[in-house]
Amino acid sequence: MRRFAASVRATEAELTALDQRVGDGDFGTNLRSGLDASVRALDRAGPVSPAAAGRAGGPLRTVATVFLDGVGGTSGPLFGLLLTELALAAVGPVLDVAALRAGLTGGLAAVQRVGEARPGDKTLVDALYPACEALRVCPEQVGSRVALAHASRAAWEGVRLTARLRARRGRASYVGERGRGVPDPGAVGVGLLLSSAGGVVTGLPPSVTDAAPRRPD
Amino acid sequence: MVPDALAGFARVHADLVVHDEAAGFFRARHPAPGRRVAIVSGGGSGHEPLHLGFLGAGMLDAVCPGQLMASPHNRQVFDASRAVSRGAGVLHLVKNYTGDRINFGIAAERLAHEGIDCARVLIDDDLASDSSESATGRRGTGAAVLVEKVLGAAADTGLGLRELADIGTELVSRCRSLAVASAAHRTPATGRSAFDLAEGDLEWGVGIHGERARRTESRPALDELVTRMTEELLAALDPAAGDSVIALVNGLGGVTRLELYGVARQLAARLDRCGPVLERVLVGDFVTALDMRGFSLTLMRADPETVKWFDAPAHTPSWPR
Numbered sequence: 001m002r003r004f005a006a007s008v009r010a011t012e013a014e015l016t017a018l019d020q021r022v023g024d025g026d027f028g029t030n031l032r033s034g035l036d037a038s039v040r041a042l043d044r045a046g047p048v049s050p051a052a053a054g055r056a057g058g059p060l061r062t063v064a065t066v067f068l069d070g071v072g073g074t075s076g077p078l079f080g081l082l083l084t085e086l087a088l089a090a091v092g093p094v095l096d097v098a099a100l101r102a103g104l105t106g107g108l109a110a111v112q113r114v115g116e117a118r119p120g121d122k123t124l125v126d127a128l129y130p131a132c133e134a135l136r137v138c139p140e141q142v143g144s145r146v147a148l149a150h151a152s153r154a155a156w157e158g159v160r161l162t163a164r165l166r167a168r169r170g171r172a173s174y175v176g177e178r179g180r181g182v183p184d185p186g187a188v189g190v191g192l193l194l195s196s197a198g199g200v201v202t203g204l205p206p207s208v209t210d211a212a213p214r215r216p217d
Numbered sequence: 218m219v220p221d222a223l224a225g226f227a228r229v230h231a232d233l234v235v236h237d238e239a240a241g242f243f244r245a246r247h248p249a250p251g252r253r254v255a256i257v258s259g260g261g262s263g264h265e266p267l268h269l270g271f272l273g274a275g276m277l278d279a280v281c282p283g284q285l286m287a288s289p290h291n292r293q294v295f296d297a298s299r300a301v302s303r304g305a306g307v308l309h310l311v312k313n314y315t316g317d318r319i320n321f322g323i324a325a326e327r328l329a330h331e332g333i334d335c336a337r338v339l340i341d342d343d344l345a346s347d348s349s350e351s352a353t354g355r356r357g358t359g360a361a362v363l364v365e366k367v368l369g370a371a372a373d374t375g376l377g378l379r380e381l382a383d384i385g386t387e388l389v390s391r392c393r394s395l396a397v398a399s400a401a402h403r404t405p406a407t408g409r410s411a412f413d414l415a416e417g418d419l420e421w422g423v424g425i426h427g428e429r430a431r432r433t434e435s436r437p438a439l440d441e442l443v444t445r446m447t448e449e450l451l452a453a454l455d456p457a458a459g460d461s462v463i464a465l466v467n468g469l470g471g472v473t474r475l476e477l478y479g480v481a482r483q484l485a486a487r488l489d490r491c492g493p494v495l496e497r498v499l500v501g502d503f504v505t506a507l508d509m510r511g512f513s514l515t516l517m518r519a520d521p522e523t524v525k526w527f528d529a530p531a532h533t534p535s536w537p538r
Contacts, residue, residue, distance in 0.1 A: 068291060068292065068323065068327065072290075074315075074319050074320075077323045078319075078323070080323070081326055084326075084327075088330070113322065114319055114322035114323050115319055115322070116318075168352055169352065170315075
């Protein structure tokens with residue numbers, strides 16, 4: 001999550017520029033403020049024991065609640081839903097391939113239940129859906145680091161494809177043809193989340209795991 | 218402007234409503250005792266008396282007001298639903314706007330994680346936004362107040378969540394609305410008109426958020442205007458012989474009662490000539506768009522049970538009967 005925060009901080013200006021072209025220009029700021037608040041909440045919660053990491057109140061749940069309660073706009077709370085499903089799937093201290101698959105797939109389903117977007121509508125679903133597909137065909141034995149690499153590659157490919165689309169849902173649908181050529185900011189957010197997670201694949205806070213990386217494989 | 222108004226509303230109607238200011242919702246102080254399922258609604262501010270005015274015994278259990286013409290946050294809906302849940306589930310009444318759908322939807326996901334059963338009735342009655350080309354569907358407007366009343370009375374009989382959701386969905390399918398305006402509302406921040414309309418022109422098919430209609434035309438005489446609107450509504454509702462209707466003649470904020478009763482007269486005259494029996498009519502400002510100079514007509518096909526529920530007593534700040 002800290003890496004995600006860092007990567008969003010590094011790309012905030014670009015995200016904002018994208019959203020100014022297809023939306024209302026607040027996506028980068030919303031995502032960044034959500035992540036900054038998440039990092040503060042994780043700092044307050046302090047280190048988490050491996051046994052407690054996957055439980056309610058674990059770091060992913062903390063971050064999910066920050067996003068659901070505190071982030072404005074539509075895509076912020078939708079990220080909160082995705083993170084909630086990931087937290088629910090992370091029953092053990094380690095996010096293995098099965099937990100990742102269940103969490104992301106559950107997140108995709110929740111986002112689609114609420115937002116009703118389908119692949120091709122030019123929303124964050126266009127990054128999340130191919131990531132789930134990549135995880136679906138990924139064997140358990142490869143381990144979550146490799147699985148996440150596949151998922152994030154698929155997500156970024158999805159992001160690139162959104163640039164060719166005309167938006168059918170969300171704020172970007174109002175600009176119609178003028179949005180062609182611009183990738184969807186929400187989809188970029190999913191890409192950043194997955195590539196940041198690629199470095200750290202446990203449910204533990206990175207401050208703990210960075211020191212002693214747990215390799216599920 | 219909105220926080221002041223909400224605090225004022227809470228103070229004026231303290232005998233009927235409880236304001237949870239921190240969480241951003243209102244709940245009924247004295248909900249009907251027979252009700253098992255809690256009914257929660259809400260939406261942008263600027264449409265008063267919707268929804269706050271219909272909070273109380275016989276209608277809504279909780280209301281989440283958003284900022285001016287903006288959806289409430291999912292947290293408000295989540296907290297309100299939790300606060301009024303009686304263990305038999307929560308029914309969300311949601312007007313069809315993207316922001317409302319998504320925020321109520323996220324709240325419903327969160328309620329599910331807490332084991333609180335939740336169902337939604339989507340109100341989408343606006344004929345002017347009925348287009349097969351649009352993925353967003355018909356807007357939710359005037360029918361909201363009729364659905365809140367009828368479904369509230371149904372809930373007071375002790376019905377369960379699924380039954381109420383089915384009744385609500387069916388009720389909505391029997392409602393259509395159409396709105397016209399001769400001038401836009403003023404945007405409070407600037408004091409300027411949300412859009413300009415030439416003298417003698419009419420917007421045909423406006424919404425309640427200051428968006429322009431699909432069509433601008435010269436304003437016809439009132440009898441011709443109301444007759445045309447009624448014809449369109451009847452064509453869409455397609456009532457069978459022997460059906461009756463409940464009508465709402467609704468001011469959008471900037472017209473007088475005198476004018477609205479004139480509209481009601483033309484509506485009744487058209488239906489009396491050859492149409493379904495006009496069983497009940499509500500006249501007044503119910504679902505407004507700040508001070509927009511215009512009105513909407515809503516028709517709801519009604520059977521005897523619907524009329525009975527419509528007539529059941531309600532004790533809220535703004536239900537007029």
